[in-house]
Amino acid sequence: MDQVAEAAGVSRATVSRVINGAPSVDSKIREMVQRAIAETGYVPNVAARSLVTRRSNSVALVISEPDRPDNHSFLNRIFTDPYFGRITAGATSALRPHDIHLVVIPTDSTDHHQVVRYLRQGHVDGVLLISSHEQDTLPRQVHDLGIPAVVSARPTSPIAVSYVDVDQRLGARLAAEHLLNRGCRALATISGPLDIPSGLDRLDGYRSFLATRGFPTVPSIEGDFTRAGGEAAARQLLTDFPDIDGLFVANDLMAEGALRVFQDLGRRVPDDIAVVGFDDSSAALDCRPLLTTVRQPVEEMAAEMAEVLMAHIATPGRLPRSVTFQPSLVIRDSA
Amino acid sequence: MDQVAEAAGVSRATVSRVINGAPSVDSKIREMVQRAIAETGYVPNVAARSLVTRRSNSVALVISEPDRPDNHSFLNRIFTDPYFGRITAGATSALRPHDIHLVVIPTDSTDHHQVVRYLRQGHVDGVLLISSHEQDTLPRQVHDLGIPAVVSARPTSPIAVSYVDVDQRLGARLAAEHLLNRGCRALATISGPLDIPSGLDRLDGYRSFLATRGFPTVPSIEGDFTRAGGEAAARQLLTDFPDIDGLFVANDLMAEGALRVFQDLGRRVPDDIAVVGFDDSSAALDCRPLLTTVRQPVEEMAAEMAEVLMAHIATPGRLPRSVTFQPSLVIRDSA
DNA sequence: AGCGCCGTTGAGAGCGCTCTCTCCCCGTGG
DNA sequence: CCACGGGGAGAGAGCGCTCTCAACGGCGCT
Structure with a gap:
């Protein structure tokens, strides 16, 4: 200089x-x-600049998932899951125009302290926190750090933090309505993990809407949001309730697995069983038949998270606010 | 302090x-x-520390892909592709024990200068460069910067830079041998893009091995490494060469598409047509039948890239070296 | 002609850390 | 008993930048 x-x-x-x-x-x-x-x-020299401005021009994308016995597969699962991929893509596209870079940090509950240390060291100006599990303590820890943060879903405990979410219950209702309109009368669902708010909300939204339409009890099998989990759940479902004609599956990956099972077992979709997924991920287009699904605008949500985060970074005292997106039904061939 | x-x-x-x-x-x-x-x-305070040590303890993962008309889908494709996901996972797992963090930077050829500027500013100690297209100028630019770097494949122009690769030709040969051993005699291939060295090498390895076994001409359709591209190529292939009984597809995603087409058209796999993929990505397990494929240890390769990069960072004058991994055949149900 | 103001530029003090160099003190050997 | 050596701690000089504050010169005004 x-x-x-x-x-x-x-x-x-x-x-x-x-x-x-x-x-x-x-x-x-x-x-x-x-x-x-x-x-x-x-x-x-960015280091010298950061030293005085106290800005790093980068933010962390922390993906917090519960323990996995095997760390290798943990990373693999996270980086291969299209959901997280869409989040990364959305956040990147919102951040890039501002010349802010993304540090991707996957974490399970065993190394929260590492993440916290990283954040405290001032590597980043803020955090996009993807955390879905109810018992995850990271949102609270990050909140207590006092560093600008936005989380990806309504926190389970009341923390004063900004978050971006989709109206889960409405999405489930959209699915239910569509199945009803098709004439399905023996309805069921494969839910997400019930220790995840989104899993719970989709199940509850589905059931409580159907209750108002005269279906007080709707069978449900709990799944784990993976393709294999969807297959297992679908088999189980068909065993326990062989007569169902309408199925809501809490995410596309599981729906893809279910579709495969139905095909193997000779159930025609949608004629014998109509299937509605959730997410509208790329998996919805990888199915046969093409999956009718509830669209969740993940990229836009992640971009919004980034925008809100940047606002928090720009004006430190800013009050937290939450943004809720509307899901929409994308009708294809499976229902 | x-x-x-x-x-x-x-x-x-x-x-x-x-x-x-x-x-x-x-x-x-x-x-x-x-x-x-x-x-x-x-x-x-990391900024103060970086200022004097000239180390940032983070490295960039630059994913360079050619232009896409639509930037949104560009990011989406990159972050949804399991290949890049596996790379990210592998690099992360190798870097984490050293407390080095990953900044993920997707780029197309229109914003190379932004990436170069970022790297010059000293944000990161080194670069993992994922670049496959032949005409990509980024490897050379990065090399000229003099910043420690490792690229993901043998550079097309002779640059003195470390790289990690898999023996592409051997992989193709493994596929060819297996098809031959099964008794297939009407062989074909769906190749990758031919402006990508790996696409070219797999095609060439396949053909030149088969040439030594008495198959001087082997039909090939050029694909684009996507599922949809695989479907289109498979349709084309069946139209042009209806009698083929053995097919090597240059990656699993395309193989998945091809399998779907064969199913739709009533060709039994592997009885009518045996299919071998390449990668052993998660897609290989999402197919029906389960895909026989050439395993490329992407995570390990990415981890190795990270190790080599750290070595370069630790000892600046270190001579570039290349590491080649051996592919292996994973036999499942499709061939 | 003198005054004050504003628009620009320069000087210099840090930001928080590392690292060299110096110093001190103790133990050892002559 | 003194000289010497070495382990261990402190002082202080930066690292390269930003930003405040002061200074300066030209302008319009009285």
């Missing part, structure tokens, strides 16, 4: 002004400085 | 020694300092 200053015949302060686009710089001088920068190939 | 020093009754220098694990500290003093750190809740 001294070199640039000398080359341009000005002081360091002026070089700094030019670099940071300060308005009160004579245009001639600005030009000289810019030429000097180009000639010397000068690039600001 | 001053506070800690005062609380422990020592100088800042000693606190620094304790934090960085310098050996020459009296154990009693060390203990006092550690207590003081715990009491004050002190956390080192």
